[in-house]
Amino acid sequence: MEDLLTVAEDFARHLRHLRTRAGTPAVRKLASDTGFGKTTISDAFAGRRLPTWDVVSALAEALDADPGDLRDKWVGARGRATSAIADVPDWLTAVRTNIPDLPGARTIEDVCAIAATDPKSALEWCWSVVRTGALRLAHTLYDTIPGSWSSDNVDTYGRAEEDGRMPAGSRAIANQAHLYYHLAQNPDGAELPSRAIVLQVVVLSYRLAWQAQTAVVDATARKQNASPHP
Numbered sequence: 001m002e003d004l005l006t007v008a009e010d011f012a013r014h015l016r017h018l019r020t021r022a023g024t025p026a027v028r029k030l031a032s033d034t035g036f037g038k039t040t041i042s043d044a045f046a047g048r049r050l051p052t053w054d055v056v057s058a059l060a061e062a063l064d065a066d067p068g069d070l071r072d073k074w075v076g077a078r079g080r081a082t083s084a085i086a087d088v089p090d091w092l093t094a095v096r097t098n099i100p101d102l103p104g105a106r107t108i109e110d111v112c113a114i115a116a117t118d119p120k121s122a123l124e125w126c127w128s129v130v131r132t133g134a135l136r137l138a139h140t141l142y143d144t145i146p147g148s149w150s151s152d153n154v155d156t157y158g159r160a161e162e163d164g165r166m167p168a169g170s171r172a173i174a175n176q177a178h179l180y181y182h183l184a185q186n187p188d189g190a191e192l193p194s195r196a197i198v199l200q201v202v203v204l205s206y207r208l209a210w211q212a213q214t215a216v217v218d219a220t221a222r223k224q225n226a227s228p229h230p
Contacts (some may be wrong), residue, residue, distance in 0.1 A: 012047030
């Protein structure tokens with residue numbers, strides 16, 4: 001996938017060519033001629049971000065460039081920039097109303113309440129639901145169980161993510177739950193994260209566990225539909 005910075009840099013390279021052709025006017029002069037600030041003009045030439053069309057149009061006039069040609073290049077760059085933006089996973093942004101049941105687990109409301117006074121227990125519950133999700137994913141999707149290491153559970157989410165069974169970001173969230181769980185188990189008395197961090201870990205862990213539950217239910221349904229009926 002094309003990097004956004006590369007898109008801006010490619011367009012900036014063309015702007016620098018136009019500036020050189022126009023005799024390399026100073027940024028201060030271009031800022032005065034276009035009515036935009038020196039930082040805005042400097043950023044456009046440096047490729048730190050793709051400038052707006054208003055900026056590009058003003059530069060076209062100041063550099064005596066063909067506005068139609070520059071417009072075509074800018075539209076193309078903007079299209080490339082748009083396609084380079086990865087979609088934010090729906091499972092992280094959507095508000096779930098059909099919350100899957102997690103057998104044997106406390107509810108997210110309960111664990112959020114626990115987090116206020118007993119963050120260690122809350123983080124333990126976070127890892128519990130994530131680990132259970134990994135066990136169910138491994139059993140249902142791959143007919144196996146994760147190894148005995150905690151990292152094996154994280155790897156299960158990574159494998160399911162790579163296979164398209166779990167959405168992008170699954171491994172990263174599982175790893176966060178894993179790291180904070182071990183922090184809570186630290187016998188050396190390490191300071192626990194703030195209440196705000198614990199609450200975030202709770203929400204992300206439960207959302208991941210819900211997603212794993214949905215993946216398991218979907219995979220089970222596909223297997224049943226694929227089985228020959230008597």
